[in-house]
Amino acid sequence: MKENIQIREELIEVIDHLTDEQLNKKVNNEKWSIIQVLEHLYLMESKLVKLMTRTFNEAPSEVIQDKPIHLATDRTKKITSPPHFEPTDQFITKIEMTEKLNQSRKSLHEFVELTKDHKLDDKGMPHPIFGQINLKQWIPFIGVHEKRHIDQIRELKNELFIK
Numbered sequence: 001m002k003e004n005i006q007i008r009e010e011l012i013e014v015i016d017h018l019t020d021e022q023l024n025k026k027v028n029n030e031k032w033s034i035i036q037v038l039e040h041l042y043l044m045e046s047k048l049v050k051l052m053t054r055t056f057n058e059a060p061s062e063v064i065q066d067k068p069i070h071l072a073t074d075r076t077k078k079i080t081s082p083p084h085f086e087p088t089d090q091f092i093t094k095i096e097m098t099e100k101l102n103q104s105r106k107s108l109h110e111f112v113e114l115t116k117d118h119k120l121d122d123k124g125m126p127h128p129i130f131g132q133i134n135l136k137q138w139i140p141f142i143g144v145h146e147k148r149h150i151d152q153i154r155e156l157k158n159e160l161f162i163k
Contacts, residue, residue: 001112004143008105011041011150012098018162020093027159032087034156037149038097039087045104045142047084049111052135055125056115064124064134069141072129073148075155079129112139 015023015034023035032040071077120136127133133141 001109001139003140004105004108004146007143007146007150008101011038011101011146011153014150014153014157015094018094018157020091022160022162023094023097024091025160027156031156031159034153035092035094035097036087036089037153037156038101039092040081040085041146041149042097042100042104043087044085044145045101045108048138048142049104049107051125052111052138053114055123056111056118056120056135059123061122062124064121064132066121066137067127067130067133069130069133069137069144072141072144073151075148075151082128108139108142 015038018034023038024033026033115135120139121134124132124134125138127141
């Protein structure tokens with residue numbers, strides 16, 4: 001969780017000086033705006049925590065090998081987001097989005113606290129690229145995924161000529 005906290009701090013720092021208009025501006029119709037990237041991160045984290053909680057409570061134990069989740073930061077490999085993690089086209093303020101991100105992170109902290117005395121590497125959930133990932137790895141994967149999108153936000157800022 002420590003790394004997830006550091007990555008979230010980096011994310012907030014990267015968007016800190018941006019206005020609501022800059023956050024919602026699109027480079028073109030093929031790319032998400034920065035706020036859409038943030039909304040995607042919120043949707044993913046909040047929905048994953050719900051799925052992780054259900055898996056923790058209901059899934060049978062199984063042997064699940066660790067996966068090379070660090071590879072998720074490789075932006076040369078384009079991945080299409082599943083529809084339930086797709087952002088909307090709504091104008092969202094930085095304050096609203098920060099509150100949502102804080103809410104989803106609070107849920108992740110609560111899951112970690114709930115499961116801290118339990119083994120998490122024997123229950124898993126599917127990932128479209130890595131296959132079955134155990135719950136122990138899903139926690140840092142959320143941060144790794146966020147790191148990938150911090151790089152995307154930096155690219156978008158450059159394309160929008162925002163320093």
